[in-house]
Amino acid sequence: MNTIDLYDAPSKYRNAIRAALKAAGITLPSPGKRVEACGRCGGSGRFGPLVVHNGICFDCGGSGKAQRETPSLRLEGEACDLALATVAAAEAADREAQRVAEEAAAAAEAAQVKAAYAAAIALPGVADAVQVSDRLGRFHADVLRTVLAKGYASDKQLAIIAEGVAGLAKAATAPIGERVTIKGTIVGEYTKRSDYGDTRKVIVATADGWKVALTAGAPDLTKGAVVEVVATLEEGYGGTLNGMRPKGWKVQPAPAPAPVPLTEAQAVEAEERAEDAAIDYAREQGAGVD
Ligand SMILES: [Zn+2]
Numbered sequence: 001m002n003t004i005d006l007y008d009a010p011s012k013y014r015n016a017i018r019a020a021l022k023a024a025g026i027t028l029p030s031p032g033k034r035v036e037a038c039g040r041c042g043g044s045g046r047f048g049p050l051v052v053h054n055g056i057c058f059d060c061g062g063s064g065k066a067q068r069e070t071p072s073l074r075l076e077g078e079a080c081d082l083a084l085a086t087v088a089a090a091e092a093a094d095r096e097a098q099r100v101a102e103e104a105a106a107a108a109e110a111a112q113v114k115a116a117y118a119a120a121i122a123l124p125g126v127a128d129a130v131q132v133s134d135r136l137g138r139f140h141a142d143v144l145r146t147v148l149a150k151g152y153a154s155d156k157q158l159a160i161i162a163e164g165v166a167g168l169a170k171a172a173t174a175p176i177g178e179r180v181t182i183k184g185t186i187v188g189e190y191t192k193r194s195d196y197g198d199t200r201k202v203i204v205a206t207a208d209g210w211k212v213a214l215t216a217g218a219p220d221l222t223k224g225a226v227v228e229v230v231a232t233l234e235e236g237y238g239g240t241l242n243g244m245r246p247k248g249w250k251v252q253p254a255p256a257p258a259p260v261p262l263t264e265a266q267a268v269e270a271e272e273r274a275e276d277a278a279i280d281y282a283r284e285q286g287a288g289v290d
Pocket residue numbers: 038039040041042043044045046047057058059060061062063064065
């Protein structure tokens with residue numbers, strides 16, 4: 001005969017079991033007490049090696065029973081079957097409710113994503129940027145993606161997106177495939193890693209508005225340097241063209257950074273330090289006389 005203890009059922013299902021039993025006309029006796037199995041030995045009464053306390057569990061002294069008493073109500077036969085069926089049905093209902101809730105949450109999220117996208121696409125320049133998004137550079141594409149996900153944009157974000165699109169348009173007007181003289185300023189540098197080793201690259205912004213990535217052949221190619229070089233233009237990535245086989249670098253190194261003007265406090269301090277130095281010098285000279 002099947003048997004379970006009502007108190008072994010999850011507490012949230014116990015009332016459902018009681019209701020089902022009542023509806024079936026099954027009267028339950030009042031709950032009794034049961035002693036839990038010992039948590040340390042799992043009810044065996046034995047724990048650990050024989051050399052320690054003869055292998056007898058410390059917690060229960062070998063009885064296998066815990067000191068704690070809990071309520072108990074045995075359900076047998078029909079009552080047991082009904083209880084198990086009730087729990088199974090309740091669990092199924094819970095799973096279904098959870099599925100429905102998850103589906104609703106997913107639908108709400110999808111609706112939110114859709115609404116954000118619709119709001120973003122209406123912002124100036126965003127729809128145009130989406131058209132060319134697969135060709136945008138990573139930075140511009142990231143900003144565009146953020147705006148599309150949020151559904152709004154700051155002026156700065158819109159300016160960045162517009163700049164990305166404009167860069168692509170400019171790059172499209174470049175004489176791709178031709179060997180040309182590239183004149184401009186180095187606006188960026190990076191290291192391209194490959195199986196053959198690292199290659200230092202610089203990005204030159206030209207007066208025509210293109211950006212060209214070139215392998216840096218000369219050591220004085222740093223950000224801010226004004227350069228001239230002959231290279232073959234190839235389509236690049238994110239509005240930056242590739243300048244292949246650069247030859248004949250002419251470099252005007254980056255100008256030294258302009259001195260930062262002193263604050264008033266710094267000027268006073270510098271003056272005091274100069275005075276102190278003059279006094280020290282005078283003392284040393286005097287000491288020499290003595
Ligand atoms: Zn024990």
